[in-house]
Amino acid sequence: MYDIIIIGAGAAGMNAALYALRNGKSVLLFEGDAIGGQISNSPKVENFPTIPAISGSEFADKFFDQITEHGAEFEYDQVKSVQKTGSFFTVKTDYSTYEAKSVIAAVGVKHKHIGVPGETSLLGKGIYYCALCDGPFYKDKEVVLIGDGNTAMQYAIVLSNICSKVYLLTWMDKFFGDKALEKVIRNKPNIVHMPNTQTVAFHGEGGLTAVEDLDKISGENKLLNITGAFVAIGQVPENEQFAHLAKLDNAGYFIANEQDMSTSTPGFFVAGDCRAKKMRQLATAISDGALAAVSACNYIEKLG
Ligand SMILES: Cc1cc2nc3c(=O)[nH]c(=O)nc-3n(C[C@H](O)[C@H](O)[C@H](O)COP(=O)(O)OP(=O)(O)OC[C@H]3O[C@@H](n4cnc5c(N)ncnc54)[C@H](O)[C@@H]3O)c2cc1C
Incomplete structure (x- = not known):
């Protein structure tokens, strides 16, 4: 029986682990994909206090080392x-079952799809969602x-x-x-901005051969052979x-109490980008993780 099981080793989940461990609780952290979550795809993070610039993957690795040094099980x-x-x-996972007094869901978000013909069949065969991973x-x-x-x-810059x-x-x-990113983009001669453009289809058999777009001003469809x-x-x-376990808003985000990240199920807390909020950034994910962890610790103390 763990004190707290945390689902998702993104910024929110890892900070929840850090706070719970420093509160003397046993923690099991699950990650189903990449340690660090979304930030591991960022080439450069420049808005984290005291660190002028760091790659997302280095940030994730350092954070993971920090929590495992504090005794997180993973x-x-x-x-x-x-x-x-x-x-x-x-x-439950596919192979095992675990028990905990409290659970924190810090499951983040996934890439949105456009929903046009060819997108699903050409996924990974010319269509990608991570420039850092697949750009090379x-x-x-x-x-x-x-x-x-x-x-x-x-x-675009990557x-x-x-x-x-x-x-x-x-x-x-x-x-x-x-605006700072826009300025860099405008000064890159090999970035061609095509405004007012709606992608209507991806073409290709077994591999992408062309992207079909609608020019919303002229009303004409164009093919980019790419x-x-x-x-x-x-x-x-x-x-x-x-x-x-928790109510969702219309867009599917968890609804949590802003004061303590609690949900409609006592002992089930949420944190990070997966919850309804105005701003999804490292700073807010980390803040949520800390709040959720301290609330879970208080909840466990009350359980006795
Ligand atoms: C390309 C990019 C660049 C960014 N740059 C910046 C930046 O410079 N500065 C900044 O402040 N923010 C930046 N952000 C935003 C920032 O990365 C996110 O706001 C933050 O990382 C959210 O953290 P999170 O832990 O809430 O969610 P996520 O990072 O989404 O982590 C959630 C984790 O949970 C895992 N998970 C989900 N479901 C399960 C499950 N059932 N079982 C096990 N694991 C599960 C996922 O695999 C994922 O790893 C950037 C985002 C992207 C995509």
């Missing part, structure tokens, strides 16, 4: 279900990048340093991210398997 496994029976929680496949080649926020802008040309397709005629496309149009939560 399982590289996807949590499939959580049930509360009496006062305790049963957490397109060294000295032309690629398309779809998106207009901070992630898309960061990816790709411009690898690829010969980056067609940056945005839904409107402006970006919705940091073998690599990166999609960065935002994220969605994947919280459905926990919906019996």
Whole structure:
């Protein structure tokens, strides 16, 4: 029986682990994909206090070392279900079952898909969601990048340093991210901004051969003959398997008490990008993780 099981080793989950361990609690942390979560895909983090610049993967590695040094137990496994029976929680993966007095879900968000023909069948065969992971496949080649926020802008810069040309397709005629990133993009000669552009289909059999776009001003469809496309149009939560434990808003995000990260199930707390909030960044994920952990510790003390 663990004191606290934490699902997700992103910034929120790892900070929850740090706070719980320093409170003397036993902690088991699950991660089903990449340690560090989303931030491990960031080429450069420049807005974390006291660290002028660090790569996302180095940030994740250092954080993971810190919590394991504090005694966190770790399982590289996807949590499939959580049930509360009496006062305790049963957490199941495909192969094992675990018990805990409290659970913190810090499960983050996943990449949003455009939902156009060809996207699913060409996934991994020319269509990608992580420029840092898959950009190097397109060294000295032309690629398309779809998106207009901070992630898309960061990816455009990463790709411009690898690829010969980056067609940056945005839904409107402006970006919705940091002005500093926009300035870098505008000064990159191999980034071609295509505003007011809607991607309507991906073409290819067994591999991407072209991206079909609608020019929303002229009303004309255009084909970009290209073998690599990166999609960065935002994220969605994947919280459905926990919906019996915590209420979800219309977009599927957990609804938590802002004061303590509690949910409608006593002992089940949430933290980070997976919950309904106004800003999803490292700073807010880490704050949520600390709050959720301290609240879980208080809850366990009251259980006796
Ligand atoms: C490219 C990029 C660049 C960014 N740059 C910055 C930046 O410079 N500064 C900044 O402040 N923020 C940045 N962000 C945002 C920041 O990364 C996130 O806000 C923050 O990392 C969210 O942390 P999280 O722990 O809530 O969620 P996530 O990082 O999404 O972590 C959740 C983890 O839970 C795991 N998980 C989910 N379900 C399960 C399950 N059932 N079982 C086991 N594990 C599970 C996932 O695999 C994931 O690793 C960036 C994001 C991206 C994508």
